[in-house]
Amino acid sequence: MATTGHRSKPRGIAARAGSWSARHRWVAVGGWVVFVILSLAVGSMTGRVDVSGSEQTPGEAGRASAILDDAGITNPAGEMVLVTAREQGAKATDPEVKTAVREVISAVRATGEVAEVRSPYEAGAVSADGRSALIQFEVRGDPEDAADRVQPITDAVDKAADQHRSVRLEQFGDASGQKAFDEAFGSDFQQAEYSALPVALGILLIAFGALVAALLPVVLAMTAFLATTGLVAVVSHAVHMSDTANSVMLLVGLAVGVDYCLFYLRREREERAAGRDAATALQIAAATSGRAVLISGITVIVAMAGMLFTGIAEFEAMGLGTLMVVAVAMVGSVTVLPALLSLLGERVEKGRVPFLHKRTKAGNGESRFWRAVLNRVLRRPWVSITLAGGSLVAIALPALGMHTANLNMDQEFGDSLPIVASYRHINEQFPGGPAPARVVVRADDVRATPVRKAIEDFRAQAVTKGASKGPVKVTVHEKENVAVIEVPLVGGTDEDRSERSLNVLRDEVRPATLGTVDGVSAPIGGDTAASKDFSDELGSSVAPVFAFVIVFAFLLMLMSFRSLTIAVTSIALNLLSVGAAYGILTAVFQHGWGASLVGAEGVGAVVAWLPLFLFVILFGLSMDYHVFVVSRIREAHVAGRPTRDAVVHGVVTTAGVVTSAAVIMVAVFSIFGTLSMQSMKQMGVGLAVAVLIDATIIRGVLLPAVMVLLGDRNWYLPSWLRWLPDLSHEDEVAAPPQPGAVPVGAPQGGDGLPSQVRV
Numbered sequence: 001m002a003t004t005g006h007r008s009k010p011r012g013i014a015a016r017a018g019s020w021s022a023r024h025r026w027v028a029v030g031g032w033v034v035f036v037i038l039s040l041a042v043g044s045m046t047g048r049v050d051v052s053g054s055e056q057t058p059g060e061a062g063r064a065s066a067i068l069d070d071a072g073i074t075n076p077a078g079e080m081v082l083v084t085a086r087e088q089g090a091k092a093t094d095p096e097v098k099t100a101v102r103e104v105i106s107a108v109r110a111t112g113e114v115a116e117v118r119s120p121y122e123a124g125a126v127s128a129d130g131r132s133a134l135i136q137f138e139v140r141g142d143p144e145d146a147a148d149r150v151q152p153i154t155d156a157v158d159k160a161a162d163q164h165r166s167v168r169l170e171q172f173g174d175a176s177g178q179k180a181f182d183e184a185f186g187s188d189f190q191q192a193e194y195s196a197l198p199v200a201l202g203i204l205l206i207a208f209g210a211l212v213a214a215l216l217p218v219v220l221a222m223t224a225f226l227a228t229t230g231l232v233a234v235v236s237h238a239v240h241m242s243d244t245a246n247s248v249m250l251l252v253g254l255a256v257g258v259d260y261c262l263f264y265l266r267r268e269r270e271e272r273a274a275g276r277d278a279a280t281a282l283q284i285a286a287a288t289s290g291r292a293v294l295i296s297g298i299t300v301i302v303a304m305a306g307m308l309f310t311g312i313a314e315f316e317a318m319g320l321g322t323l324m325v326v327a328v329a330m331v332g333s334v335t336v337l338p339a340l341l342s343l344l345g346e347r348v349e350k351g352r353v354p355f356l357h358k359r360t361k362a363g364n365g366e367s368r369f370w371r372a373v374l375n376r377v378l379r380r381p382w383v384s385i386t387l388a389g390g391s392l393v394a395i396a397l398p399a400l401g402m403h404t405a406n407l408n409m410d411q412e413f414g415d416s417l418p419i420v421a422s423y424r425h426i427n428e429q430f431p432g433g434p435a436p437a438r439v440v441v442r443a444d445d446v447r448a449t450p451v452r453k454a455i456e457d458f459r460a461q462a463v464t465k466g467a468s469k470g471p472v473k474v475t476v477h478e479k480e481n482v483a484v485i486e487v488p489l490v491g492g493t494d495e496d497r498s499e500r501s502l503n504v505l506r507d508e509v510r511p512a513t514l515g516t517v518d519g520v521s522a523p524i525g526g527d528t529a530a531s532k533d534f535s536d537e538l539g540s541s542v543a544p545v546f547a548f549v550i551v552f553a554f555l556l557m558l559m560s561f562r563s564l565t566i567a568v569t570s571i572a573l574n575l576l577s578v579g580a581a582y583g584i585l586t587a588v589f590q591h592g593w594g595a596s597l598v599g600a601e602g603v604g605a606v607v608a609w610l611p612l613f614l615f616v617i618l619f620g621l622s623m624d625y626h627v628f629v630v631s632r633i634r635e636a637h638v639a640g641r642p643t644r645d646a647v648v649h650g651v652v653t654t655a656g657v658v659t660s661a662a663v664i665m666v667a668v669f670s671i672f673g674t675l676s677m678q679s680m681k682q683m684g685v686g687l688a689v690a691v692l693i694d695a696t697i698i699r700g701v702l703l704p705a706v707m708v709l710l711g712d713r714n715w716y717l718p719s720w721l722r723w724l725p726d727l728s729h730e731d732e733v734a735a736p737p738q739p740g741a742v743p744v745g746a747p748q749g750g751d752g753l754p755s756q757v758r759v
Helices: 013-023 025-046 059-071 095-110 143-149 151-163 174-208 211-235 243-273 278-309 313-349 354-361 368-379 381-401 409-413 418-429 449-464 495-512 527-561 564-590 610-638 643-672 678-715
Strands: 077-085 114-118 132-139 167-173 437-442 473-477 482-487 524-526
Touching: 013 025, 013 278, 013 313, 025 211, 025 313, 059 437, 059 482, 059 524, 059 527, 077 095, 077 143, 077 174, 077 418, 095 114, 095 132, 095 151, 095 167, 132 143, 132 418, 143 174, 151 167, 151 174, 167 174, 167 418, 174 211, 174 243, 174 409, 174 418, 174 643, 211 243, 211 313, 243 278, 243 313, 243 610, 243 643, 278 313, 278 527, 278 610, 313 610, 368 381, 368 643, 368 678, 381 564, 381 678, 409 418, 409 678, 437 449, 437 495, 437 527, 449 482, 449 495, 495 524, 495 527, 524 527, 527 564, 527 610, 564 610, 564 678, 610 643, 610 678, 643 678
Parallel strands: none
Antiparallel strands: 077 132, 077 167, 114 132, 437 482, 437 524, 473 482
16 A cells, blocks of 8 residues: 655755646646757757857967958968879989879869969978978868868879879878868767667666666757757857867766656655655655755756866867756756656556566665675775775876877877878978968068068078978968968977977067067967967866866855765765876876777877866766765665664665666766777776766765764764855655654654655
C-alpha cells in the first residue's frame, strides 16, 4: 500500500516550480515547446555574428588586424607551391625544374582564380641549398571564402605534378591550409557529435532499464541546446560567437542536461519504489534533487562566467554560450521535467529491457558495491585519506613542470593530413615563409619620403639583424595610407626561435626605423605574433579567473550548506582533481608517458588554452556531483542520522546516479580523445580523466573519509558568518528518517513522517 506524507505547501524555489509544473503539466510542457521553437525562430531571423579575425587576436597582433579592418583592407589568401628537384644534386635552375615552374604558373593562371603570380627566379625565392624554388600567388576574391574556391587551383597543381615526375610539387597556403583544417576539424566534431548521443542514450538505458526513462534526459538536454543556439544567435550581436563555442556548448549542454535530469528522475523513482504515491514522490524529488540541480547549475554558471574575464574573444564566446546552455538546461530540469513525469506516470517505464529493468527495480537505490567500498574506507579513514590523497598528489606532480604552447600545424595534425608535409617542407626550405610576420604601417601620408625610407630601412635591418633571411615583401595601399610588410621569420615552426626573431623586429628593428617617424604606427602581427600575444594575454588572465571561480564557488557552497567546513573541503577536493588532470596531461602529452596509447607521440607540450579551459569546465562539472552527494548527506543528517551514518547513506544512495552521470561524461569526453586534432585529443583526455577521478577517488573515498573524521564539525558555521544569505533547504518534504531517528525540531505527521524538515 502506498504511503503518503502530510504535504505542506512547498517553500523552496525548486519545490514550488516542481509543484506548479506537476499541477499545470500541459501548460509547462507546451510552454517549453513554444520556448524552444521561438528561440530557434528568433535566432534564425537575427542570424549569428561570429568573432572576427581582429577580435580573435589580442594584443599588438590584434591592433594590426584592426587597422586593416578599419581601412577595409583584407589580406588576400596567399598560396605557395614548392618545386623541388627529386634527383640528388639537381638544382632549381635546371631546365626540367624551370619547365615545371613555368607550367605550374601557366596552369594556376588558367583557372582565373589567382592574382599576383610571382616567379621564384624573379622574386629571388630559391632555397639556400639551390634545390627548391617557391612559386607565390594570391587567390582572388574574399579571403574568408577562399578555402571554398581553392580546389580548381589545387587540381591544376596536381595535374602539373603528374606531368613532371622528376620534380616534387607541394602546395600550401591560407586557402588550401584552411580547407584541409576545416575538413579535418569538421569531420572530427561531426564524428564526436554523432557518437555522443547514442553513447549517452545507451548508458542511460542501462541505468534505467526502460527506453522512455532513458530518452527523457537526452530529449531535454538536446531541446535545451537547440533553444540556446537560438538565444546565442540573438546575444551574438552584442558578444560575438564562434563554431568552437557552439561545439563546447553542445558538449557541456549534453553533459549537464543529462546529469540534471538523471538526478531528478532517479530520486523520483527511488521515492516511488519506497512506497510513496506519485505526487509525494514528485514533490520530494523537486524539493531535494531539484534544489541540488539549482545549486550545482548556479555553481557551473559562475565557473563558466570566469571565461568572461580572460579578455580573449574566443573564451568570452565559449563562456557566455556554455553558461547560457547550463541555465536553460537547469530551468528545464526543474520545470518541464516534473510536468513530463506527471504526465507519463507509470508509462515512464515503457520500453523495458527485461534483465536491466529487473535489476534497476530491485533494492532501495543503494549501491552494494559502494557500500562495500565505504566499509573499507571508513574502517581506517586516515589510511584511506593518506593513500588516495597521496596518490592524487603524486599524479599531479608532473604539472609543476608543465610547458604550454600554441601548437603549430605539424604538432596539431602530425602525419594525419598530407598537407602538413607540404607545410613542413616549405618551412624547411624557406623558414618562416608559410607564416610571415606582418608589419602594418599606418601613416598620415604613406607616400612621404621619410615613411618610404623608414620602410626600406626596416626591410634591410630585418635581414641584417638576423630576424629574417628574406625575401621581405612590401605592399602599399596608397589610398588608405597603409603599408603591409611581410617578413619571413628565422625559426619558422620552432616557436622559441621564431618568437626571438619577432622580438628583434619589435624591440630593435622597429624603434630604429619606423619608430623614428612622427605620426607612424606599426604594430606587428602574423601567426607567430598572434600566438605570442594570445599566450601573454592568457597568462595574465589566469590569476583573476582562478580567483573569481574559487571565491564565488566558495561563497555559493557556504550559503547553500551553511557550513564553512563544507565550503573549504569542496574547494580543496575540486582543486585536487583538477591538479591530477593537469599532471596526467603533462605526463602524457609533454613527457610522452603512454602517449602511443592515445596517438599523441611527439607533441611535447600542452596546448596553451587548455589549462584555463579545463579548470573552468572541471570546476563547474565537479560541483554537480559534489552538491548532489553532500545535499543527500546533509538531508540525512538533519533527519536525525549521526554523521557517519549520514555519510554512508548519502554516498551509497547517490552512487548509482553519480556513476551513471560520470560514465556518460567519461564516454562522451573520451570520444574527443580519439579525434585527430591534438588540441581536441588533449581536451578529451583531460576531461575524461578528471571526471573519472572525481566520481571515484574524490567522491567515493576522500569525501566520505574526510567528512567522517570531521564529524559534527562538518556543519560548523562561525557566528560572524551568520549574516550571509541562507540558500540552504527551506522547509521542504523530506524522505522518511530511519526508525527511531527524530528530526531535530520537526513536528511529526500522522504517518510518522516529518511534516516539515529544515534541511
